[in-house]
Amino acid sequence: MLFRLLRNHLRPYGKQLAIVVVLQLAGTIASLYLPSINGDIIDGGVATGNTTYVVEMGAIMLAIAAFQIACSIAAVRFGARIAMGYGRDVRDAIFHHVGRLSAREVGKFGAPSLITRTTNDVQQVQMLVLMGMTMLLMAPIMCIGGVVMALREDLALSRLLLVCIPLLAGCIGLIIARMIPKFRAMQPKIDTVNRVLREQITGMRVVRAFVREPSEGDRFEEANVELTDIALRIGKLQALMWPTVLLIFNASTIAVWWFGAHRVEAGSMATGAVTAFIGYLMQILVGVMMTTFMSIMIPRAAVCAERIVEVLDTEPAIAPPAKPVAPAELTGTVELRGVEYRYPGATAPVLADISFTAKPGEITAIIGSTGAGKTTMLELIPRLADPTAGQVLVDGVDVRDREPEELWARIGIVPQRGYLFSGTIASNLRFGNPDATDEQLWHALELAQGKDFVAEMPQGLESPIAQGGTNVSGGQRQRLAIARALLREPAVFLLDDAFSALDLATEARLRQAIAPRLAKSAVIVVAQRVASIRHAHQILVLDAGKLVGKGTHAQLVQTCPTYAEIVTSQTEEQEAAA
């Protein structure tokens, strides 16, 4: 997965990638050359007392160092471009892909999860690419180059590498291998501490009302101790890491001197060559260390890559038709024919055998207890989901055969919680119709009973709206969402429990005000309160996904027990008021 994700999205950067490799190679070779020159200075200059040689070689060393830094700066520049570009491209790919997915698939992942995948997960993989450009690419070059150079210095002494490298890799690897599962075990402990705390903070009133402060303290302490426990165990391993690495480095140096001295005595090596050899050994060991450390990143990035690819591989269940059918006449009629909706793999359908027609100029109301499938039914009309059986027709054409953009242009929708976007009131209203004038906005607000509170805000239409619309009350949010949908001048108007946060009087005024505007539209309303819908032209009663009643209020009270039950539960109030 990780490999595929890397390959697919790094392809456009092939040329730059090659440049980075060349630059890193050149830079690393240059830096590998330095210990050798240093050895030369000792053996050819210092040992023979040749001062001109020392100065000459010094100048060469400096030139090489300058070349090396030029290479690494250039490599870093290209590397950062590639890594950041890669991250940008993957983010873009996910964002674009999610835009194509249907509400079902988005629901399956959950918006928070999709957000994490687009942001944090991409960041993790991007980090790996960035590190790869610098460290991961350099480490093997350094190791191989170091080994080659060490072999050149002295073949016999190089046998030491066979001991040092596995020793270092083995020791670090062992520590890391024991650390990784502990890190994994730590995350749930952190989550528990956070969860307990969040519960205590949000439920502080209840905690205090029931006098549970001491036991809540205990509950937190339990989670705290568990977290501390595992953190301690990880800390112990971490404390071991650096001393071990240093010990191996130092022991290797000592071993080189001991065996090197024998080579020197035998005349096979010069003193400077021993120094150079140590330089190479250090570079190799640093390379090994880097590779080992980097290997921690790979499994983590792989998990992230998997989660990213999972999104990218999800095929949208709802695709635009190959040959769109244009309706013969824009009648504005909505019709459901024997519709069934079933979640993949579910035994019981959410909706079963639903048929009805919503005519323009009429109000069709849907009522039923939570989980009865009301919202799902509304979602079928703008094709946010497709029925598993039966047909949904708008303007007499199956919605699956229509150009989606053109279908959506006919529909105005007010979702359950009246979601708003960050920006201003005006920008939110124009979400429905980008070309609307201020007068049109005010008019829509007036109909939606929102004119007064917007006018009272110091900045009026330009008043800021926070993400999700959290800075206005639930009732205001619903009214803004209704105004937004009205501005589309929709042929089909869908209201999903859009009055729940309004008091009855406001709701009544609102319904009265928007009625003329929607005189030619097919209005479909999901509601909880009988009072909201008793005057609808047609009421559909849903129970556990089945249509158990269809008719007017007067008819249903007589014929539909489910409806009668709902009415009874609510009319105590009505009678009391009467």
Add this chain to the structure above:
Amino acid sequence: MSEKRTGGPAIRGQFAGGMAPPQKAKHFKSSARRLLGLLGPQKQLIALVLAFAASSVSLSVAGPDLLGKVTNIVFKGFMGSHPPTANANTAKLASAMHVEAGHGIDFDALAHLLVIIMALYAAASLLMWLQGYILNFVVQRTVRKLRSDVDAKLMRVPLSYFDRQQHGEVLSRVTNDIDNVAMALQQTLSQILVALLTALGVLVMLVVISPLLAVIALVTVPLSVVVTAKIGRRAQKGFVAQWKHVGALNGQIEEAFTGHALVKVFGRRTQVEARFRAKNDELYDAGFRAQFVSSLIMPAIGFLGNLNYVAIAVVGGLRVASGAMLLGSVQAFIQYSRQFSQNLSQLAQVANILQSGVASAERVFELLDEPDQSLDRGAEMPPESPRGEVRFDDVSFRYKPDVPLIEHLSLVASPGQTIAIVGPTGAGKTTLVNLLMRFYDLEGGAIRLDGADIAAMPRRALRAKLGMVLQDTWLFGGTIRDNLRYGNPDATDDELLAAAKATYVDRFVRALPGGYDTMIDEESSNLSAGEKQLITIARAFLADPAILILDEATSSVDTRTEVLVQRAMATLRERRTSFVIAHRLSTIRDADLILVMEHGKLVEQGTHDQLLVAGGAYHHLYHAQFAAPVT
């Protein structure tokens, strides 16, 4: 990776540079001192850490010097057995090294020296390990204590603290900030010490070996520190910019994904994608700049190191050739100067971590310094089984000093009565019951339970007599059984079952696969809002309080469950004095007393019929709510 479904702001983009979020402490010195003070109880262990670190450093500082001696032994032997062609220069060199022609390397001396060095390094590593081991222990213990202190503090602060603070913000102080403090303590304590000691020890060695070369090193090394710090500062700025762009982009993504269906049906996909692309490009630019600048540090340090290296090699080489210095000393010097610059750069980097750690500590301290709720004034215990007479005598209260809320309010609730409180949002209905619970302290007047001032009772003793059902259906992460027992941990299974049956909880719990042992998690997708509300009612029922407070909001409950909730609440009210904050007037028609509140004042009180006849505020409210709807 665990995924938290908290929705909005919980998503903390990870910093691409691995640096902590940039922040500055307001009072760095005092906060840093206080942070160190936290370690106070573990003075002995800290002393041990310091001692081990110091010994480890001094041992390892000796290393390069001794290795220089090794070079000398080898070089001397090499010169002895392989004499170079004699000239004036080599003669000087040879005499400085006491080279004896014909004598090879002295392997006994070499072995002796190498064993000593090995022992030294081994000891240094051991000490370093011990130091880290103990430090880890000290830090974890301190952090654990800090977490407990903060949690305990949360239990003590007045409830008004939670009104003022965003919950996410409080949570972040306890989790992210404490983590940050832990990291800072763990990394900076030993690193600052080790780096500082090493730099110091190395500096001494540099001067001892060669004052002339030390001058060279002292020019190039600080240069590399300055460069590191300069680049670091620019990189930091770059990261701040990147951080901002990450935030902006995350906001856009969040919005687009949360409003996914809306974007589609309103035909705004193209525009939303264009906006996203623009932000994504901005992040790309900012990210590139930050990464590039910060990536310059390593090559820059490397280059300056090489510069230093060449300068020392050349000058040192000349000195060796002239016999003024031994080869081994030059080697040692090069190593020392490298260590010197490494440690100074490390100090520069650690300073950043320390900054952010102290800033986090400061935020934790701010929370710890919040004033506690007022101490319990008296120890007068409430009656064992109160009759349940509640009297408000001339009660005044305000949340903000300059905004009066409740003014001179008096009322009497006789034992067993149901008192309904009605009025528009913000009228002070919830405040009234909060005062009875003593969540807040009165500004004036007194509240009496069976004639005794509740201000004279310990809060917990008082609250044990009161029961509460809130509109916010808070349940904790545990089984349904544990949640039901929340107000009465000692309830028997029979009592629990009886309570569950009386409040219609038993029916749906039985239908759950896990029954009463079903875990309720944060999302509690297995329970509907109405079912959760029923559990909170059962919880209060089992606690069996003398006085009951019901905040009966049922807006998120579907109509059929709502009937059950209403019935359950009615069962709960039997034989107890109850205060009901009513949102639907129909539910309180039978109340013994209805209080109508407006702007913190009691504007009317009486029974339903009395108030309707009176034709005042209640009458008005009632008809507004039930105005016959027209279509």
